[in-house]
Amino acid sequence: MSSFYDFKPVDKTGKEIDFAKFKGKVVLIVNTASKCGFTPQYGGLETLYKDLRAKYGEDVEFLGFPCNQFGSQEPGTNDTIQEFCQLNYGVSFPIMGKIDVNGDDASPLYAWLKEQKSGLLGLKRIKWNFEKFLIGRDGNVIERWGSITKPEALEKPIVDALAVKA
Incomplete structure (x- = not known):
C-alpha cells in the first residue's frame, strides 16, 4: 500500500471500511485498550472529537484501533470493547475491529503508519497503548505521539492540519 487511502481495515462488525472515503479529511488514529493506565484518554479524545466536529464538521475524523x-490490556471481543467505550466514556468516534500493531501479524495500516513516521529515538515499533498518528488532508502522516501525550495537547496540531486545504 502506498497511500493512506488504499487501506480497507475492518470495523467492529468485520466489514471493510474503504479509507478512500477520508480523502481531504484530517484523521487521528489511536491504538487503544480498555484496561490500561492510559484508558482515561478515551474521555479526552471524545471531548476533543466532539469539539472539533462541532467547529469543523466531517473534515475531521478519529479512529480507535x-x-x-501490550500487557493483554484489551482482552475483550469487539462487542465488549464497544460497550465499554460507550458506557464508560460515551465514545462517539469509530472504534474499529481489534488488531495487532506490531509483529508478523501487524495490521497493514500500522505497518505503513510506522514506516511513515518513526517514534521516539527513531524506533518504528509501537511502544504501548494510545500512541497517536495524525494524517493530513493529503493522506500523509503529519505527526506521531507517544502514549503520554494527552489528547488536549493534540488540538493545535489538528487545527493547524485542518487549516491546510487539500
Missing part, C-alpha cells in the same frame, strides 16, 4: 499486544 483496539489492540491486545
Whole structure:
C-alpha cells in the first residue's frame, strides 16, 4: 500500500471500511485498550472529537484501533470493547475491529503508519497503548505521539492540519 487511502481495515462488525472515503479529511488514529493506565484518554479524545466536529464538521475524523499486544490490556471481543467505550466514556468516534500493531501479524495500516513516521529515538515499533498518528488532508502522516501525550495537547496540531486545504 502506498497511500493512506488504499487501506480497507475492518470495523467492529468485520466489514471493510474503504479509507478512500477520508480523502481531504484530517484523521487521528489511536491504538487503544480498555484496561490500561492510559484508558482515561478515551474521555479526552471524545471531548476533543466532539469539539472539533462541532467547529469543523466531517473534515475531521478519529479512529480507535483496539489492540491486545501490550500487557493483554484489551482482552475483550469487539462487542465488549464497544460497550465499554460507550458506557464508560460515551465514545462517539469509530472504534474499529481489534488488531495487532506490531509483529508478523501487524495490521497493514500500522505497518505503513510506522514506516511513515518513526517514534521516539527513531524506533518504528509501537511502544504501548494510545500512541497517536495524525494524517493530513493529503493522506500523509503529519505527526506521531507517544502514549503520554494527552489528547488536549493534540488540538493545535489538528487545527493547524485542518487549516491546510487539500
